Amino acid sequence: QVQLVESGGGLVQPGGSLRLSCAASGVTLDYFCIGWFRQSPGKEREGVSRISNKDGSTYYADSVKGRFTISRDNAKKMVYLQINSLKPEDTAVYYCAATVEAYCSGIMRRDWYNYWGQGTQVTVSS
Numbered sequence: 001q002v003q004l005v006e007s008g009g010g011l012v013q014p015g016g017s018l019r020l021s022c023a024a025s026g027v028t029l030d031y032f033c034i035g036w037f038r039q040s041p042g043k044e045r046e047g048v049s050r051i052s053n054k055d056g057s058t059y060y061a062d063s064v065k066g067r068f069t070i071s072r073d074n075a076k077k078m079v080y081l082q083i084n085s086l087k088p089e090d091t092a093v094y095y096c097a098a099t100v101e102a103y104c105s106g107i108m109r110r111d112w113y114n115y116w117g118q119g120t121q122v123t124v125s126s
Contacts, residue, residue, distance in 0.1 A: 001026045001027070001115075002024060002025075002026050002027050002032065002098050002114075002115040003024065003025045003026045003115075004022055004023070004024055004096050004097070004098060004115055004116065004117035005022070005023045005025075005117055005118070006020060006021065006022050006023075006094060006095065006096050006117040006118065006119060006120040007020070007021050007023070007120055008020040008021045008120060009093075009094060009120030009121045009122045009123075010121075010122070010123070011123045011125065012086055012122070012123070012124055013086075013124070013125070013126050014086060014087060014088060014124055014125075014126055015085060015086065016086050016124070017082070017083060017084045017085075017086065018082075018083045018086065018122060019080055019081070019082050019083070020036070020080065020081040020082075020083065020094055020096075020120060020122070021078060021079075021080055022034065022036075022078065022079040022080070022081075022096030022117060023077060023078055024077040024078070024079070024098070025077065028074070028077070029053065029072065029074045029077050029079070029098075030053060030074055031053065031100070031101070032053055032098040032099065032100065032101070032115075033050055033051070033052050033053060033054075033098070033099050033100065033101050033103060033104030034050065034051055034053075034070075034072060034079045034096060034097070034098055035047055035049065035050035035051075035096070035097050035098075035099065035108055035113060036048050036049045036050070036068075036070065036079075036081045036094060036095070036096055036097075037094070037095045037096075037097060037108070037110065037113075038090075038092035038093065038094045038095070038122075039092055039093050039095070039119075040091060040092040040093075043092075045095070045110050046061065046108075047059075047061060047107070047108025047109075047110070048060065048061045048063070048064050048068060048081075048094075048108075049061065049064065049068050049070040049081060050070065050104060050108055051070045051071070051072050051079065052101065052104045053072075053074070053101060053104075054101050054104070056072075057104075058070050059108065061108075063089075064083075064090075067083065067084050067085045067086075068081060068082065068083050068084070069081070069082040069084075070082075079096055081094070081096075083122070086122075086124045087124060088124045088125060089124075090122060090124050091122060091123050091124045091125070092121075092122060093119040093120065093121050093122075094119060094120050094121075094122055095116055095117055095118075095119045096116075096117045097110075097113035097114075097115060097116045097117070098113060098114065098115040099112050099113040099114060099115075100114075
């Protein structure tokens, strides 16, 4: 059983930065593709980034390209999401999630991810 715990969210001004962390426990991360999703009130949960375990390849949604960077440290069982140049529209609860490598391609489908953290709130406001 994979357990995921996010941290690092908070209130930040537009243009600021945050680093979100996702800590895994229960099993090794070595076999999982890890994704970050976000959900704003009244909106669907959307995939923003993922990272493959197989080859370290990454995916970013168009809305975050150039501003978000995903990375992972399997030895520490950690996945990170560096968020720069934050915008008010980035305000959301951010979730990390795990899926098998077979689903680590193409668009990020929420229903392909089996394990989820509880989320961390990111609020961008002046």
